[in-house]
Amino acid sequence: MSDDVTFTIDGQEITAPKGTLIIRAAEQLGIIVPRFCDHPLLDPVGACRQCMVEIEGMPKPMMACTTTVMPDKAVKTHLTSELARKGQEGTLEFLLVNHPLDCPMCDKGGECPLQDQALAHGSNASRFIDQKRRYDKPVAVSSQILLDRERCVLCARCTRFSDQISGDPFIELFERGALEQVAIYEDEPYESYFSGNVIQICPVGALTSTSYRFKSRPFDVVTTPSVCDHCSAGCTLTVQSRRGEIQRQLARTNMAVNEAWNCDKGRFGFGHVTAANRITEPKVRDGDDLVTATWTEVLRRMRAAIGAATEAGPGRVAVLTGSRLADEDAYATSKYARTVLATDDIDHRTRFAPAGEREELAAVVGRDSATYADVERAEVIVVVGLDPEEEVPILHLRLRKAWRNRKARIVVVGPHLGTLADLAWRHVATEPGAEAAGLEALDGRDADGVAAEVAEALREATAPVVLVGERAGAGALTTAASLAETTAGSFAYVPRRAGTRGAIDAGLAAGLLPGGRRLDDADDRAALEEHWGELPAEPGRDLHAILTDAAAGKIDVLHLIGVDPVRDAPSTDLARAALAKVTTVIVQDLARTDTVQGFADIVLPVAARQERAGTATNWEGRRQRFSRAIDGPDLVQEDWEILVQVAAILGKDLGFSDLEALRAEVERVGRRDAAHPFPSFPSVPSDETDGDADDQDDDRLTVVARPLLLDHGTMLTNVPDLMATARPATVVINPTDADRHDIGAGDQVELTGANGTLTLPAQLATDVVPGTVLIPTNSTDEPSGVLADRDGDLRVTLSKVAADAPVEEVA
């Protein structure tokens, strides 16, 4: 109580906690003080002088956005104080002195705070009759952002954002006085994954988007709430369309998830919806070509293919899904595989899962996950096998917020620090795949060195958070869960893509059933059979087993839903062999991927996220609905709709034919009452990965393939402005390894793996554990899978490409 301050604003009494800014207190009374530079998520700066209010006893007007509340003072805003009103009017007149009359051609026109406030608080006429200041315009701050310096009101929102929120302070205010201007550093490109946010928070049209430039007007678009389809952060977005075409996407404020931000991939990455390689019609293979067919014909062909395979015996049909599916699709796919195809051979993963992961995932689904709020409050955050900025960018912003505001200690467990290098407090270096051992050491029992320090910090911290990514090896989830339990904290599984958490919830993995149930558990089976009827008897095969058996000719039909094994599978060689051998490859996807081009026999066009309604679950397990923003091409259908029809033509009934019924069934099926326990792993030997003695002395290095945010994924096509800001593909090597191979930074390095080679420029970093190199999964012409052998084992020899012909070609 003693920390509360009571005072009046415009005669109304209000009590607010000490330290509250007057502008925030006024908002609670519904009094909006005009402002430009103030933003609730940025530190106050008082740059624009627009928010003047009169405070009793103060000789001059004060800035409401930098002054905190004072006991018993009477604050008067422009509504009751002539002094404040005239002050604001004067500021606006000054701001407009050099502001060009660009409104009709400025992209901000119609949603511009300067326009609105000039109308609401400015004077009607200008006394300024001279020539206005002019600059060359527009300046390309990056390939996505254009700067019109004469429109800038020097509010420093953009520079504060890049300094305080995203931590890429490449954009700054230079010069002084009338020539003060926003600019970027001479030698450093403004390459931020979050740069689009500065466009959205700029209170004038000084920062505008290249891709949206002059495309439409804010009053001329249809606005639909949506949820991003790229990563598992689950940002809420606003999709704005005009005449059935998406014009732009904006971050929609949602303080629990993305606050007011999103990343550039989510903001600008919608080109795939209208890309030239979008699949818009059903197709069937005719020799080397895919020819257009009717829906009736493709469904008939599917009946023939699946019918023949089922007759040939069990285990000859398998389903692989990627992670772009909405929750409804995931549920429908799960039921379709188990009841219509009567198989448990299904996997949503595009990696070869370590043993025991199925049980771990079942246990994860049943438990409450850590949330963004937990991350924000935590004092210690352990990040395992995850590079948040590249995989789940908004989580990175939250980690940064905790680090900046609460001095949170971020501990990275894994073979490298990645983009957390600037934030990390300690690095518990482990071999790739041995993250569980690294985590185990953190319980402090017989730890020493870094692990002991971290264990100490974890013991002292209240509510630490453990975040486990997809690259963490066998047993990491189990160890993380027990670490969270012993330290009274929370943990979360943080997959990369938007549909992964929903896929796990729906049971899109062999042996996993919806709601954290397991096929090998009698109670779970019985509970689900009430809704679904008979289930397959035995847990099925995972991605590796499916591809291996397919390559051996043991599978006739592969139904691929939103996955491109040629580029996505850990072993390109195995994927190609499998697809070539399978009699009928059915692909249900958005784009003509390599798999579609090379191997698909039946192609089914599907609706993109913006063309349909649905639900998405983010890494926290939070479910968010999205709505249909535009109509897709005439012949596309939603994934679950297609499965309903396939079931029908095979003489089965999925039990729903509209979204409402589907959602009701998901509700009825629900999740398991009590979560399965985590499996017990044989205590992970910490001194050995899977290397035998003979591996020790050969000269090969282990490769960690990790995705970059902007890569060659199918959902990042047709967005040249965005892709121009992609980080370059490099091979990251520890200097000791580099020395051994005589490689210097920037050299072209040829990596030779079991099945292929890749050539990448070298980058040296000490945080990569020796004996390991990092490469991007899908940022090169050939994916990282070309290096792997058929077990997904990625080990390479390095050789420097002689500095002759090939290098010159590159330059």
Add this chain to the structure above:
Amino acid sequence: MDIGLPPAVVTALTFVILGLLVWVLLTRTVLGRGFSVPLRNMLRGNETAQYPEKPRPVAPRFHGRHQLNRYADGLEKCIGCELCAWACPADAIYVQGADNTVEARYSPGERYAEDYQINYNRCILCGLCIEACPTRALTMTHDYEFSADQRSKLVWTKEQLLAEVPPGGEDTPHTDREVRQRGLNYYGGLAVTPPTLHGGRYKPAATAPAAKAGDIVPTGQLPEPDELPPDPATVGGPTRPEPGRDR
């Protein structure tokens, strides 16, 4: 009958009385008032308008079909701002803005209307759009003869709406070089910033390497600066941060 009045007077009186009677009949009775209309018109001459051979002039402020005007040199006045479309109560206007480039300039400033359509199935010729137009690009003509026998023909395209190229002018697009050499101040006035000619001064991302501060005016797409006559309106000039300052 002799009432002791000269016959001429009697005749005159009779006419007066009869006249009064007819007047009362025609103006004070319903029937008479009805008959008076054809009677009056029988006495008028022919008044047939010889349309369409001889159309009559309309009032000076008549709202006829629209026109998109040009400057004297042929540049389009329309900057593709969509304000007319916003103002229209009948949602009859469609505008798509686009970038002027160094090589293809349609209007002063950065923006021009790539597409412009007025749908006369919807337009009610109210004139709110021409009030909204900030550049007087859109005005209304006295032309009202634009009925059609197909609805699609009532959607007028930019080509149809654009005014003729004035004598001495040239059809769009122009190049920046030509426009700058002419040196016209399109908007006039002092406090009004003359439209910049720098539209399109950034490279499309597909070809651009990552932008740097040194690229304030990206090279490659533009002619060399000294080849171009200076833009008379720029006073600030490009200010480049010196490397390493204020970091």
